[in-house]
Structures are given as C-alpha cells and as structure tokens.
Amino acid sequence: GAGGDEYTKLKTCIKAKKGSPDVAMIEFQTLPTFAILDPFVDMGKYGASNKDGRYAAWAWAQSTSGTKVNAIPVDGGPMAMLYRKDLFTKNNIKVPTTWAEYKEAAVAIKKVNPDQFIGTYGNDSGWATGLMWQGGCTPYKYNMTKSKANVGIKLNQASCKKVINFWGDLVTNKLADDKSFWATDTGKGYDTGKYWTWVAAGWTPGYLSGQLKDTIGDWAVAPTPQWTAGADVHGDWGGSSFTVMNQTKQPALATKVAMELYPTQNKITKGSAWDIGLNSAFLYPLVTKVESNPEFANYTYKIFGDAKVNPTYIHASQKLGPFEWTPFQDFVYATMADETTLAISGKTQWSAVLDTVQAKVVAYAKKQGFKVTA
Numbered sequence: 001g002a003g004g005d006e007y008t009k010l011k012t013c014i015k016a017k018k019g020s021p022d023v024a025m026i027e028f029q030t031l032p033t034f035a036i037l038d039p040f041v042d043m044g045k046y047g048a049s050n051k052d053g054r055y056a057a058w059a060w061a062q063s064t065s066g067t068k069v070n071a072i073p074v075d076g077g078p079m080a081m082l083y084r085k086d087l088f089t090k091n092n093i094k095v096p097t098t099w100a101e102y103k104e105a106a107v108a109i110k111k112v113n114p115d116q117f118i119g120t121y122g123n124d125s126g127w128a129t130g131l132m133w134q135g136g137c138t139p140y141k142y143n144m145t146k147s148k149a150n151v152g153i154k155l156n157q158a159s160c161k162k163v164i165n166f167w168g169d170l171v172t173n174k175l176a177d178d179k180s181f182w183a184t185d186t187g188k189g190y191d192t193g194k195y196w197t198w199v200a201a202g203w204t205p206g207y208l209s210g211q212l213k214d215t216i217g218d219w220a221v222a223p224t225p226q227w228t229a230g231a232d233v234h235g236d237w238g239g240s241s242f243t244v245m246n247q248t249k250q251p252a253l254a255t256k257v258a259m260e261l262y263p264t265q266n267k268i269t270k271g272s273a274w275d276i277g278l279n280s281a282f283l284y285p286l287v288t289k290v291e292s293n294p295e296f297a298n299y300t301y302k303i304f305g306d307a308k309v310n311p312t313y314i315h316a317s318q319k320l321g322p323f324e325w326t327p328f329q330d331f332v333y334a335t336m337a338d339e340t341t342l343a344i345s346g347k348t349q350w351s352a353v354l355d356t357v358q359a360k361v362v363a364y365a366k367k368q369g370f371k372v373t374a
Contacts, residue, residue, distance in 0.1 A: 004330075007033075013247070014039045020245040022254040023261075026071065028062045028239045029126070032327040035070055036148055041244040044069035046255035054264055056286040058320040063241055066145030070243060072258045075283035077201030077238035078316035079130050080309075082208065084196045085220035087112075095222055099166060102197075102225045106175035109196055117174075119197045120189070121167045122181035123340050125333035127237050128164065131199065133323050134224055134235030135163040140324045141373070151326055151365055152373040156358040161351070162227070168343060168350025178344045187211035199224055201237040202313035206282020209303050216302050221309035223316065234316040236323070239286065262287060268295045284313060291317065326361075328368065335360050 007030065013019035014037050026034060034040070048069045050060040059073035081096075088095050088105075091112050096102040106118035132139070137160035141152025154160075170176035177195070179186050189195045191212045198204065208219070224234060242258035244251060261273055264287050268274050274290055277283040278299070285291045291314055300306040326332055339356050342348040348356070358374070365372050 010034070011037070014245075018247065020247040022245060022248040022250065023258050024243050024245055025074070025240050026243050028059065028071075028073075028076075028241060029129075029325045029329045029333075031062065031071055031241065031243075032142055032144070032325050033329060034243070035065060035144055036327045039243075039245055039247075040068075040070045041246050041248065041251045041255065042068045042070075043072065043244055043255045043258065046252045048072060048255055048259060053288055056288060056291070056317055056320070058236070058317075058322060059239065059241075059286045061322055062325070065143075068145075071241035072243075073239070073241050073286040074262050075203070075238075075240055075277070076286045076317060077130070077203055077236050077284060078313050078320060079134065079199060079201055079224050079235045079237055080312045080316055081222045081224055082198045082200060082204065082219055083222060084193065084215065084218055086215075086218040087193060087196055096225045097223070098229050099225045099227055103166075103170065103175065105196075106170060110175060113193075116194055116196065117177045118170070119195050119199065120177035120179045120181065120186060121171050121340075121344070122186070123178070123337055123344065124181055124237075125336040125340075127181070127200070128167075128336065128340070129333075130201070130235035130237035131167075132160045132163045132235070133320075134233055135159055135227055136233065137163065138321075138323055140326050142324050142326055147371075148327075149369065149371050150373065151370045153326065153358065153361055153365065154374060155332075155361065156354040161354050164340075164353055165351055168353070171344060172350065191215050202284030202310075202317070203238065203282050205301050205303065205309065209282075209301060212303055217305040219303045219305075220307065221304065221312050223312060232319055233321075234319045236317075236320055239284075262290075264289045266293065268293060284317070286317075326365070327370075328361075328365065331364055332357070332361050335364075 055073045063071035063073055093105050093108045096105045109116055109118050139155045171178050191214050244254040244258050248254045297310050298308050335357050339353045343350045343353050362372050
C-alpha cells in the first residue's frame with residue numbers, strides 16, 4: 001500500500017542506502033517528492049514504455065521524467081458526480097450539468113428541506129485539487145530533467161480561486177455542509193438524504209457501496225458539472241503507481257514485477273489481481289486494455305440500480321489533461337487543509353485561503369533551497 005507510514009519508512013531506507021523493497025507503490029502526487037532523491041530504476045531500460053498506449057496518457061506523463069520511466073501507472077481517480085436520482089426526480093430539480101446549475105440546485109434543495117445539502121466540502125486537499133484541475137487550474141510546474149531546483153507555484157491564480165471561492169460560498173450560505181467525507185455521520189448522511197450529491201473519484205462507488213443500506217439503487221452518476229456550458233473538462237482525485245528502487249539487485253525482474261502485478265490483459269480472470277482490484281478494492285484501472293475491457297465498462301453496482309456507470313468515468317479519464325506536482329506536495333496539501341479549516345470556522349475569509357497557501361508554500365520552497373517562479 002501507499003501512504004504516510006510507508007513513505008516515512010521508504011525515505012529512511014533511501015537515505016540509509018539499504019533496506020528498500022525492490023518494488024514500492026507510490027501515489028502520483030508523491031512521485032516528485034521521491035524522484036528528487038534519485039531512488040528509482042529507469043524502467044525504460046528494461047522494457048517499460050507507453051509506445052502501444054498501454055497506460056492512460058495523463059498518468060504516463062506523471063510517471064516519467066523526460067525519457068526516464070520512474071513508475072508504472074496502476075490506478076487513478078477520474079471524477080464524476082454521484083447523485084440521488086430519486087430525490088432530484090421526486091422534487092423536480094434539474095440534475096446539474098454546470099456549476100451554476102449546481103448552485104441553483106443547492107438553493108432548491110434547501111427549500112425542500114432546510115436540513116439537507118447538495119453535498120459537503122470534505123476538506124480533502126486531493127479532492128479539492130481534482131476540482132481545481134477540472135476548473136482549468138494547473139498551479140505547479142516542475143521538470144526535473146531541466147532542473148531539480150526550479151519549481152513553479154501559482155495556487156492563487158484565478159482558475160484556482162474560482163473553485164475554492166465557489167465552495168466557500170456554498171458553505172458560508174449553508175448550501176453545502178463542511179463535514180469530512182470520511183466521518184461516520186457523513187457516510188450515514190449519504191444514506192439518509194442529508195447529502196444529495198458527491199463529486200468524487202472513480203473508486204468512490206466502491207466506498208459508497210459500503211456506506212449505504214436504505215438507498216441502494218437510488219443513486220446515479222453524471223459527468224462533473226462544467227464551468228462553461230457544453231464543455232468537457234475533467235479532474236482526477238487520487239491514483240498510484242509501482243516504482244522499482246535502485247537498491248534492487250535484480251532491476252530487470254523487478255521491472256517485470258512492477259509491470260505485471262496488474263498486467264495488461266484482455267480478460268479479467270477470476271482470482272487475478274485485476275479481479276480482486278476491481279471487484280473488491282474498487283480500483284479504477286489506468287491500464288487501457290483493462291479500462292476498455294467490456295467486463296469493466298459493463299460492470300454494475302447495486303447502489304446505482306445495476307446501471308453501467310463506468311463509461312462516465314472512462315470518458316473522464318480519457319479527457320484528462322496534463323497536471324504536474326511539486327516535490328513537497330505533502331506540505332502543500334497540509335497547508336491547504338489548515339487554511340481551509342480556518343475558513344470553515346470563520347477565522348479567515350475563503351477568498352484569502354489560496355493567497356495564504358501560496359505565500360506559505362513559496363516561503364517553504366525557498367527555505368528548502370528551491371528557486372520559485374510564482
């Protein structure tokens with residue numbers, strides 16, 4: 001698995017120059033944080049490539065540094081809108097296709113029941129970043145092949161601010177809640193009608209399936225609302241990859257393991273890694289033959305009344321544009337969460353959140369020795 005504890009141990013092994021596993025799972029946003037330490041085998045030397053379009057293009061771009069192949073994409077989180085189709089239909093409220101309509105629906109929901117919300121701002125920085133990505137915001141520029149020391153940071157640009165300010169307006173006016181996505185009460189809220197929508201990743205239907213008891217079959221999936229009517233722009237929330245550490249004594253074999261743990265295959269055989277990954281862990285595959293496999297595209301969830309919703313996520317993934325990360329994304333995410341918490345509690349203005357995050361991240365980057373373009 002990937003996450004904070006694993007990353008701490010892995011960094012210790014890298015610095016000690018011993019103890020690293022041959023293959024390690026690392027999330028996309030964290031790849032530059034490790035890559036700057038130069039711990040990865042260039043898997044391109046051992047057959048890893050995307051010449052045949054084996055992996056989602058946007059994910060492959062995040063897995064490489066110039067011609068060097070740092071990682072093999074495994075799973076991602078293209079975003080779409082989960083919503084209570086029964087409540088929208090019963091109350092004759094239009095399912096929103098734009099963010100303007102999303103706010104209109106939020107107002108209408110309050111008239112139906114003042115204790116209900118269109119959704120919640122979960123204060124998850126990965127989620128917020130996915131929405132900024134969908135809003136046309138690309139706040140980071142980092143190209144290790146040109147310079148490890150240069151980083152671009154522009155979190156307070158207009159395309160980023162419009163997203164955070166939009167949600168800040170919803171929260172301030174009690175049109176959206178401010179509870180964490182992962183709180184027990186939030187999970188219950190999706191089941192009781194407290195929350196009508198969740199703009200979330202391709203892996204969240206699996207999570208939501210474990211939260212619902214009374215509204216199984218009442219949910220549906222639609223594309224993420226657009227900032228411009230008729231547009232087709234999407235974001236991603238989450239995703240991971242396999243890397244091969246340069247402490248391995250068998251780089252060729254380790255590369256094969258990284259490529260074949262979740263292999264390219266035309267059939268998802270019972271008991272295979274993809275069978276378990278898709279049907280038990282509810283991963284969203286970034287291996288294109290699996291993504292386009294009819295078994296995945298036609299997969300049905302009981303919570304959606306056995307509807308085939310994966311094509312909506314597939315389209316979102318295929319439309320995803322490029323996105324880069326900083327080599328200190330954990331600090332960026334923590335700072336975003338801290339400043340948003342202050343805005344939620346009324347201790348700062350939502351409009352100031354990204355200005356403050358920008359200033360703190362730039363100061364941190366410079367302190368770490370980076371040359372910052374803002």
